[in-house]
Amino acid sequence: MIRNKTTEYALTILGFMATRNEDMYSAEYLHKQLNIPRRYLRRLLTDLSKHGFLKSTSGRNGGFVFAKDLEEINLDLVISTLERYDAINTCILGFSCCIVDKPCIMHDIWMEARSKMVEILSNTTLADLKEKYQMDLIKKL
Amino acid sequence: MIRNKTTEYALTILGFMATRNEDMYSAEYLHKQLNIPRRYLRRLLTDLSKHGFLKSTSGRNGGFVFAKDLEEINLDLVISTLERYDAINTCILGFSCCIVDKPCIMHDIWMEARSKMVEILSNTTLADLKEKYQMDLIKKL
DNA sequence: ATATATTACTACCTTTTTGTAGTATTTATA
DNA sequence: TATAAATACTACAAAAAGGTAGTAATATAT
Secondary structure, three states: OOOOHHHHHHHHHHHHHHHOOOOOEOHHHHHHHHOOOHHHHHHHHHHHHHOOOEEEEOOOOOEEEEOOOHHHOEHHHHHHHHOOOOOOOOOOOOOOOOOOOOOOOOHHHHHHHHHHHHHHHHOOEHHHHHHHHHHHHHHHO | OOOOHHHHHHHHHHHHHHHOOOOOEOHHHHHHHHOOOHHHHHHHHHHHHHOOOEEEEOOOOOEEEEOOOHHHOEHHHHHHHHOOOOOOOOOOOOOOOOOOOOOOOOHHHHHHHHHHHHHHHHOOEHHHHHHHHHHHHHHHO
16 A cells, blocks of 8 residues: 555655644755655655645745645545556556456455545545644643 | 565465465466566565465475465465564554654544554455355356 | 855665575475 | 475575765845
8 A cells, every 4th residue: 555655754744734834844844843864855845846736936935835725635645646556467456466367366355455445545635634633732722 | 554565475375375276386386377486486485484374395296385274364464474564663554653743643544544454454364265266256157 | 246045956875675596405206 | 216396595686765965056135
């Protein structure tokens, strides 16, 4: 499902940004807050911009902000954008079908398990996370 | 969830073996059937033996058979044996928590999504796959 | 204008995962 | 006992993922 650390990083970054109220997030700031390797984080932020999640501003006081509404970004979208499935020759799940049986023996059970997961992830947007985060803050008072 | 191709291979191998009725499976035979790289497959089979899923017989006519009942091997067991979670410092899900929030913002939603998946996988044994496979064969007649 | 704080690009290095090679060992069979 | 068909072990090679470095470009502030 989530194969890459990069995807984890991306979720962490977007989740963090979604729940705070800064006008702008610089790579340096995010690095300090999230402890993701500085240079790698930078590259990832640029990637997230290229994929349309963020938009960047160069120069002093520059940084990153969301390129679209938080409602429009669900967790499955983030994951499926960053994980590169070699879509052909594999099950949708990223589980390569064996040659003998197509679909393979695992296919059905795997699809069932995976779809449950995807259902939850795709129904959760960054806006939901933000709301939840703020509710949690209130509860703590 | 499933990060490694190795895990996919393992599931493919065990699933295949569970649904056929051979007395013994040699690496060479499995290689031809499943198209997994010969040498890598061999090593993996040895690993699966060390992990107690299979037992091996050396020498001519040797090969691999299950070391325990198919009922005792569920899919989550296979996955969690082969994927090496660096259990400490990470969520149970293998998703490293960010430093700022512990548990991280994603924690709850992720646990929910993941537990649905694990529930299905851990409730499915190789015996179930075998049964399903045979039912499917009958239906085709 | 110049210095400073930021992102962008490209190339490289390191670690992990995946895959290969060679040789030794085991065991049935002719 | 020799041969053939298997697994076991160890080391290495290749590919992918993760991480670093240097430099260029951009924009603000002084």
